[in-house]
Amino acid sequence: MSRPSRFQLANVLLVLALFISCSSWTVWSSSSCKHTNSAEVRPHSVSITEFGAVGDGVTLNTKAFQNAIFYLNSFADKGGAKLFVPAGRWLTGSFDLISHLTLWLDNDAVILGSMDFEDWPVIEPLPSYGRGRELPGGRHRALIYGRNLTDVVIAGNNGTVDGQGSIWWSRFRNKTLDYTRPHMVELMNSTGVLISNLTFLNSPFWTIHPVYCSQVAVQNVTIIAPLDSPNTDGIDPDSSDHVCIEDCYISTGDDLIAIKSGWDEYGIAYGRPSTDIIINRLVGKTRTSAGIAIGSEMSGGVSDVHAENIHFFDSYTAIRIKTSPGRGGYVRNVYISNMTLSEVDIAIRFTGLYGDHPDDAFDPSALPIIERITIKDVIGEKVERAGLIEGIKEDCFVNICLFNITLNVSSRYPWNCSYIQGYSDLVSPETCEPLKGRIFPEHCSDCYYLSGHLRSLSNEHRGAWLMSW
Numbered sequence: 001m002s003r004p005s006r007f008q009l010a011n012v013l014l015v016l017a018l019f020i021s022c023s024s025w026t027v028w029s030s031s032s033c034k035h036t037n038s039a040e041v042r043p044h045s046v047s048i049t050e051f052g053a054v055g056d057g058v059t060l061n062t063k064a065f066q067n068a069i070f071y072l073n074s075f076a077d078k079g080g081a082k083l084f085v086p087a088g089r090w091l092t093g094s095f096d097l098i099s100h101l102t103l104w105l106d107n108d109a110v111i112l113g114s115m116d117f118e119d120w121p122v123i124e125p126l127p128s129y130g131r132g133r134e135l136p137g138g139r140h141r142a143l144i145y146g147r148n149l150t151d152v153v154i155a156g157n158n159g160t161v162d163g164q165g166s167i168w169w170s171r172f173r174n175k176t177l178d179y180t181r182p183h184m185v186e187l188m189n190s191t192g193v194l195i196s197n198l199t200f201l202n203s204p205f206w207t208i209h210p211v212y213c214s215q216v217a218v219q220n221v222t223i224i225a226p227l228d229s230p231n232t233d234g235i236d237p238d239s240s241d242h243v244c245i246e247d248c249y250i251s252t253g254d255d256l257i258a259i260k261s262g263w264d265e266y267g268i269a270y271g272r273p274s275t276d277i278i279i280n281r282l283v284g285k286t287r288t289s290a291g292i293a294i295g296s297e298m299s300g301g302v303s304d305v306h307a308e309n310i311h312f313f314d315s316y317t318a319i320r321i322k323t324s325p326g327r328g329g330y331v332r333n334v335y336i337s338n339m340t341l342s343e344v345d346i347a348i349r350f351t352g353l354y355g356d357h358p359d360d361a362f363d364p365s366a367l368p369i370i371e372r373i374t375i376k377d378v379i380g381e382k383v384e385r386a387g388l389i390e391g392i393k394e395d396c397f398v399n400i401c402l403f404n405i406t407l408n409v410s411s412r413y414p415w416n417c418s419y420i421q422g423y424s425d426l427v428s429p430e431t432c433e434p435l436k437g438r439i440f441p442e443h444c445s446d447c448y449y450l451s452g453h454l455r456s457l458s459n460e461h462r463g464a465w466l467m468s469w
């Protein structure tokens, strides 16, 4: 066994010193979501029972929700209003929210999605997708839907929204659906959205879908669907900015969080990116997909994603970027830090040839730009493979930086990398060839979020550190 050389040791210590200095700059307040919604202080409040709703799990209450919300519209310019849903099982079809509304679910209140497809009207496809996500044409409207809104709160004392998605899943599996399945919650073109302290069960399709939104906070929610339920993503910020997701537990049949921004030529033309996305304290599992995914629909661009304090267990993939020729767009400035993995098949996976196009009109020469992705401080046990990181032949993914990653890996081939370029330090098992260049000191500025103050620090301290040796 060879002892590390003085030089190697000095380098490790230099890196350690930089990061110790660096970490004092990263001050997390207990909450990283800023929001201005005032869930508790709406001056007016009505109970859904005042509009004839019956919480027996059988009576259909769509009209009661619609009437209550129509009535509360008159308080929109008076500080807004709260719609209180007491304990009970409130069956309903899709309904529409309004601005300055708080939908409040008390403990033991359950909103149940109707099992009759007629109660989920079909609306036009999203312009950035050009068609329904799974079938051409329109799509069923979300159970809880809102469009062109400002200041909307969906919260409560751990109430539950249960989409009763099983009928949708079986109709999806036997291919008898006419239109794309509905989301559980969709806010479209809205600003100032807060979703908090609730449990979401069994969504027909993606669970929470903010699209063309700004200033969205999802805090302290639990999202659960069977591990084999099709496409039951947890939270999908889509062409949205300033989205903050914090203290969530998610266990579903697809990606736990998937950041998106439109699909091929439709997403490119619409051109609305997802940016400024914060994920903090996320725990979850998915047997089929990823803990945090970006794409595969990313044609409007995705940037400035910061995810920290993450724990994925018993899962297929932890971090995944999915894209394809034809997507165009970009994924840049992604920072993932402090992630703990247990029993994960693939820790890091980038796929450049994902395929899956809306139609034949996509432009195969529209290549995505994938750059400045930093993943650091990862510990994993019972991981099968560390990284399957595949770029695109004529479109290398660049400045992929891995720092301080320790995985107990069972595969004899822990890394498989192609058409990527980047740097790494303190990674075990030893990284693949394209990432072997050192981050510190000279490539620090090529790596997202490892530069800036860090670089000036390294310049200041390097002399001193080297001299002391």
Ligand SMILES: *[C@@H]1O[C@H](CO)[C@@H](O)[C@H](O)[C@H]1NC(C)=O
Pocket: 148, 149, 189
């Ligand atoms: C978004 O909502 C605003 C009003 O809140 C409206 O003026 C605008 O036209 C809407 N845009 C789309 C694409 O729906």
Ligand SMILES: *[C@@H]1O[C@H](CO)[C@@H](O)[C@H](O)[C@H]1NC(C)=O
Pocket: 147, 148
């Ligand atoms: C939202 O705004 C768009 C664009 O102005 C408009 O076409 C649409 O009817 C509005 N929808 C609602 C529900 O207000």
Ligand SMILES: *[C@@H]1O[C@H](CO)[C@@H](O)[C@H](O)[C@H]1NC(C)=O
Pocket: 156, 157, 158, 159, 197, 198, 220, 247
């Ligand atoms: C999360 O929500 C539950 C109820 O759903 C509540 O008991 C708990 O205090 C909340 N935690 C935080 C950090 O808000």
Ligand SMILES: *[C@@H]1O[C@H](CO)[C@@H](O)[C@H](O)[C@H]1NC(C)=O
Pocket: 158, 160, 199
């Ligand atoms: C919230 O409700 C869910 C489902 O009813 C339950 O599993 C969970 O333990 C509850 N959480 C809290 C903090 O009460």
Ligand SMILES: *[C@@H]1O[C@H](CO)[C@@H](O)[C@H](O)[C@H]1NC(C)=O
Pocket: 167, 170, 171, 174, 176
């Ligand atoms: C598809 O599944 C639904 C729901 O389980 C069932 O009602 C229907 O008969 C099935 N159709 C076919 C063609 O298998």
Ligand SMILES: *[C@@H]1O[C@H](CO)[C@@H](O)[C@H](O)[C@H]1NC(C)=O
Pocket: 039, 155, 156, 194, 196, 197, 220
């Ligand atoms: C969520 O629950 C916590 C703990 O009870 C409370 O402090 C917080 O205000 C709640 N959030 C909302 C939006 O009601």
Ligand SMILES: *[C@@H]1O[C@H](CO)[C@@H](O)[C@H](O)[C@H]1NC(C)=O
Pocket: 308, 309, 310, 311, 338, 339, 340
């Ligand atoms: C890392 O994340 C875990 C939660 O997964 C948390 O308990 C721990 O405090 C975090 N460590 C740091 C240094 O923030």
Ligand SMILES: *[C@@H]1O[C@H](CO)[C@@H](O)[C@H](O)[C@H]1NC(C)=O
Pocket: 015, 016, 019, 338, 339, 377, 378, 379, 404
């Ligand atoms: C490496 O990451 C672990 C957590 O995964 C952390 O405790 C440790 O301080 C990190 N080391 C450096 C040099 O940053």
Ligand SMILES: *[C@@H]1O[C@H](CO)[C@@H](O)[C@H](O)[C@H]1NC(C)=O
Pocket: 382, 408, 409
């Ligand atoms: C990795 O896992 C194997 C099998 O579970 C175990 O024997 C070994 O001690 C572990 N190594 C480390 C460094 O934790």
Ligand SMILES: *[C@@H]1O[C@H](CO)[C@@H](O)[C@H](O)[C@H]1NC(C)=O
Pocket: 390, 413, 416, 417, 418
């Ligand atoms: C690595 O990936 C390439 C391309 O995807 C594949 O052909 C090769 O078999 C993989 N090697 C291993 C050891 O998994």
